[in-house]
Amino acid sequence: MGTWDIGPFGNDTAADFANALDDAGPEACEALIRGVLVRTVVATGFLSEADEAVAAAALIAAQCPGGQTVVATPYGPETPMPVFPSDLRTLADEALARIAGDEAGPASKWVDPEDWKQW
Numbered sequence: 001m002g003t004w005d006i007g008p009f010g011n012d013t014a015a016d017f018a019n020a021l022d023d024a025g026p027e028a029c030e031a032l033i034r035g036v037l038v039r040t041v042v043a044t045g046f047l048s049e050a051d052e053a054v055a056a057a058a059l060i061a062a063q064c065p066g067g068q069t070v071v072a073t074p075y076g077p078e079t080p081m082p083v084f085p086s087d088l089r090t091l092a093d094e095a096l097a098r099i100a101g102d103e104a105g106p107a108s109k110w111v112d113p114e115d116w117k118q119w
Helices: 012-024 026-042 050-062 087-100 113-118
Strands: none
Touching: 012 026, 012 050, 026 050, 026 087, 050 087
C-alpha cells in the first residue's frame, strides 16, 4: 500500500521499523533509533531512511515533557519503549530538519499541497 496516513507510522517503511523495534527488544531500541537518526543527519543525496527517522523522532517526542508517552497507532511498536537519553532529542530535531528540507523526501508523496503541509 505504501503510504496511507500522515502519522509517523502511516507508511510501510515506518511500520516495518516498528516491527524491527519490537523484535529487537528494549535494550536494543536506543541503538536502532540512534542509528537511523545519525544516518539521516549525515546522509548525502537521497534520504533512504527518512520514514524511519520520522517514526524514531515521534517515539522520542512522546517522552518529552508534555508528550503523550505512548505513540497511539496500530502500526507503531507494540512493546513499551525504554526511556531515551535526552541527547536523542537534539539528534531527532536535526534529522527532522534534514527531512523537511528535502524536496524529494517523504513530504513529496502527498499530491495535495495541504496534506504535504500537514505532514
